[in-house]
Structure formats: C-alpha cells, structure tokens
C-alpha cells in the first residue's frame with residue numbers, strides 16, 4: 001500500500017451483488033446478482049483483501065441445479081408446467097419462493113455480530129467478518145411476521161430500527177431491536193395516505209427522537225410480484241395520482257406527530273435526518289435528506305445490466321440531487337422538498353452515500369457519495385458534499401468506477417470530517433483497488449491494489465480491530 005499516513009486498524013466490509021450468471025443464463029438487473037462480500041483489513045499500515053460468495057439458500061440452489069430457484073429482484077424461476085406454476089404461486093404467498101440472497105448491505109450490530117441484508121426478511125444472514133464465511137440465518141424470534149423490510153435498518157451500538165411494509169393493509173410497521181437480541185419489538189404503525197400499496201422503502205432515516213417514514217409514489221405491486229417476466233418497474237408501480245407523503249413517528253410513544261404531503265420523489269437512500277429547533281429549543285420541523293432521482297423512475301432501468309454494459313460513456317444516467325425535505329411539526333398539511341445544493345456541484349448524479357456515524361439523527365454538514373462526471377451512464381466520481389457551504393469536492397479517475405465512499409471517523413476525532421472515506425474502485429483496465437481518501441481534503445491517502453478485478457458492490461461497514 002502506498003501510504004505516508006498510518007490508517008487506523010480495522011476491517012472494511014462491502015456487500016453487493018457480484019455474480020450474475022447461472023450456467024449459461026445471464027441475469028438482467030444489477031440487483032439480481034448473488035451476494036459477494038469483500039473485506040479489506042487494515043493493520044499496521046498494511047492492507048489485506050479477500051472476497052467470498054454469501055452461501056444463501058438461493059445461491060446454493062442455483063449452484064446445485066444450474067438455474068434460478070428463488071424469486072430475485074427481477075428474475076423468477078422458470079416453471080416447467082402449469083402444476084409447478086401453481087406450486088410457485090402458493091409458495092409466493094408463504095414467502096418460501098422469495099430469495100434470501102442478502103446482496104444489499106452489511107451492518108455490524110451493537111453486540112458485534114455482522115449481518116448481511118436484503119429486502120426480504122429471510123435474507124438476513126450472519127457472516128464471519130474475518131473469514132467471510134456464512135455463519136447462519138439471522139432468525140428474528142418475534143412474531144412481527146412480514147416477508148419484506150427496509151434493506152437498510154438504522155443501526156448503532158445499542159439498537160436497530162427497521163421498517164416493515166404491510167402489503168395487505170397498506171402501511172408500515174416500525175420496530176426496534178435491542179443490541180444482543182433477535183427480537184424486534186413493535187413501536188408503531190403508519191397507515192398509507194394514498195395508493196393501493198405502500199411506497200417502496202429501501203431505506204428511511206431517524207432523528208434523535210423520531211422515525212421518518214417515507215411514502216413515495218413508487219409503490220409495491222402485488223400483481224407484478226406474480227408475473228413471470230419483469231415489467232419496466234419490476235415489482236413496483238408508479239402512482240403519481242396517489243400522492244407522496246412523509247410521516248414522522250415518535251420513537252418513545254409510537255404516535256404519529258406529523259404526516260404531510262410532499263412533492264413527488266424517487267429515492268433509494270436517505271442520507272440523514274435531524275430535528276430543527278427554535279431559539280427556545282422546541283422542535284419545529286424535521287429535516288430529512290436523500291439521494292433523490294428527480295421523481296424519475298428511469299434510474300431502475302439505468303441499472304439494467306444491458307444498459308450498464310451497452311451505454312458506457314454515453315450520457316444516459318438520470319439526474320439526481322440531494323433532496324432535502326422539511327417536515328413541519330405545527331400541523332401544516334404540506335412539507336417541502338428542494339435541492340440542498342446545486343446538483344451541478346456533483347455532476348447531476350448522486351447516490352450511495354455515507355456520513356460520520358456520530359451524526360446519524362443529528363445536525364450534520366458533510367455527506368460522501370458517488371457522483372457523476374458527464375457524460376456517463378453510471379456514477380463515476382466520488383463526491384464530498386458540504387451541505388453548509390453548498391459545494392462539493394470531487395474525485396475522478398478516467399474510466400474508473402468507484403463504489404460507495406464509506407466514511408470512517410478517526411478515533412477521538414472532533415471535526416465531523418476528520419477521518420477517511422474508503423471506496424473500492426474498478427479501474428479502466430478491469431483491475432481493482434481499495435482507495436482511501438482524506439475525509440477533509442478529499443485527497444488520496446492510500447490505495448491498495450487487488451490482484452484481480454472485483455464486481456461493483458453496494459454498501460459497507462467498519463469493524464474496528466479492538467472490537
């Protein structure tokens with residue numbers, strides 16, 4: 001590793017879809033791939049890397065039978081005859097045909113267990129952060145039920161917040177799990193304000209005292225769940241007429257303290273949220289920021305493998321911005337949604353964000369994300385966004401595809417941006433390296449080359465060495 005500064009010791013883990021072929025069949029969508037876990041361990045100024053497939057039931061069955069055996073994001077097992085089709089329909093309702101391919105995120109729970117996740121509840125899998133071995137299914141011991149949840153729980157050293165959409169009685173259940181437990185406890189419920197089904201909740205934010213529940217017009221669609229062939233919006237449907245809403249639930253009581261209509265939006269990832277206060281310290285509003293795709297669902301189509309492969313270098317990546325919601329707590333029926341800074345600062349593309357974990361739920365200034373240098377069909381820069389100055393610093397290397405810049409604070413740091421941002425980069429020639437950027441200057445501190453290229457990956461976590 002070429003580095004002048006010492007990095008803190010610990011392990012960076014990154015999860016994501018990494019294998020898109022079964023036998024001679026090629027998958028269609030980025031989100032279908034079987035999970036590949038990547039590790040880079042930093043110790044005494046050296047970096048050691050490894051990667052391994054997560055041994056989900058879906059992955060093992062595909063390997064054994066040479067075909068897709070479970071329902072993935074867009075792939076569906078092929079049925080040989082009408083009887084097996086009927087069997088599949090029945091298993092869909094019980095959830096047994098849904099994938100457990102935990103290809104989205106990886107989180108370190110307060111008790112030290114490391115969990116890989118996806119949108120299906122059964123796809124919660126415990127892994128060993130040192131060997132990357134699949135340890136076991138994470139069994140939720142409660143009776144909350146549900147088949148799907150937000151792929152991104154909000155996790156810290158003491159707790160885990162999750163959102164479970166209810167497709168039968170459109171709404172969301174908010175639940176909390178203590179560190180060290182496998183039991184989620186019901187906190188409260190939000191009923192949908194519009195539409196035939198809840199809006200997709202890939203992620204949601206929390207503040208110190210509240211949980212923010214987004215209801216976007218891109219809604220789950222039971223009919224599309226049953227289809228054998230993917231629709232343009234996969235398992236979802238766009239219901240502009242149904243309205244877009246933001247709900248705020250009190251963490252302590254489970255009561256809804258605000259439910260406002262907002263302009264239409266499309267987001268996978270909330271960045272953070274915090275409480276806005278007046279001079280007397282009373283909470284007047286909730287501010288919630290997200291990677292917002294200008295209410296345009298075509299980002300889902302952008303992420304089809306054909307489009308990613310065929311349109312390299314063409315300017316087809318749909319515009320995105322930091323969407324900032326202001327949700328008033330004074331009973332007003334409407335909330336606001338505006339760009340937090342000029343999207344040109346980050347090339348009108350942005351997603352895959354991280355912040356200093358000490359600022360989750362609190363006022364914050366900096367967000368790290370993938371951005372765009374046009375023309376491009378996929379995010380191709382790393383960007384450090386200053387939400388106060390409304391500016392961005394950008395890292396770019398010609399032909400390279402960097403993954404989520406994951407912020408790791410320096411132990412004992414006081415300044416919010418005192419730390420590093422770690423990303424895995426696929427270079428133009430197909431080789432790969434871990435890149436460490438200074439969280440303040442956004443200049444390169446170190447890079448560690450992998451002996452081989454790695455597929456694009458999604459979300460990350462950090463396991464300190466002393467834990």
Ligand SMILES: CC(=O)/C=C/C=C(C)/C=C/C1=C(C)CCCC1(C)C
Nearest residue numbers: 031071072073099103104119148235
């Ligand atoms: C990788 C990523 O960000 C998203 C993955 C999403 C998945 C795997 C979604 C899967 C689903 C099913 C298999 C059926 C039910 C609907 C839905 C949650 C979309």
Ligand SMILES: CC(/C=C/C=O)=C\C=C\C=O
Nearest residue numbers: 104268349350351379458
């Ligand atoms: C990779 C991605 C969006 C890129 C576009 O800007 C979204 C991934 C979502 C799942 O975690």
Ligand SMILES: [Fe+2]
Nearest residue numbers: 104151202268
């Ligand atoms: Fe995600």
